[in-house]
Amino acid sequence: MNDLMNIDPNDFLQVLKNLKNAASAIPQLKRVFDDMVGFIGDRVHHEREKRNFLYVTRLATLKAKAKLERTGGKLTAFSFKDGRRLFEASADEDREELQALWASILAKLMTGETRTIRPEWLHFVGKLEPLDALVLLHFDDVRPSLVSRERQVSSIHYALKRLQGAEEISFAEVDLTLKHLEEIGFLVFEMRRLHNSSGGITEDTGFYKTSLGKHILDLVSDDKKEASPSPASS
Secondary structure, three states: HHHHHOOOOOHHHHHHHHHHOOOOHHHHHHHHHHHHHHHHHHHOHHHHHHHHHHHHHHHHHHHHHHHHHHOOOOOOOOOHHHHHHHHHHHOOOOOOOOOOOHHHHHHHHHHHOOOOOOOOHHHHOOOOOHHHHHHHHOOOHHOOOOOOOHHHHHHHHHHHHHHOOOOOOOEEEEEEEEHHHHHHHOOOEEEEEOOOOOOOOOEEEEEEEHHHHHHHHHHHHOOOOOOOOOOEEE
């Protein structure tokens, strides 16, 4: 387990209080942490949930700090309702790969990159498994231009195995993951007419992110990716 988790659960509220004090120069943000301290202190009695959200909160703070150091920005106020929704969606999650996604969302709230969170977005993020997240986050880097679905799955499998920590992923796991991402509406396998670099049009059959998949990827990524090629007019 990550070193950020090596903390006494009783320190949970103190961490939030420290964050509240750090945000004291921004009254609206201070009120958010005031409300979060009260809500979690009064209603959350399971140490596992506190520990999970503590990890997400601390990781989000590190992500937000790194972002602000790059951009020169400042912490931004967000609503208590959004904070509560995020806590309720992420408190049961103890897998670090997925906790990192929740932390990225919270960091975006803290830096103002995301102004509000729709419950539907959290619902879809909650459907992801660790391998789903890995494929989605590296999708632009591994999608091949091959016609056969099986050959594309094989190529994606090969590309993912070269990532650190993913060497033992099997073909069957990648195939199941891609099917799951299709089922929840993040990916689609189809033929598209795309503009190529020379100004012509190429017919490319493959896996593509849907509008929903692109939006969720933007939400859970630390930095927004470049947009994928847009389909050409038929």
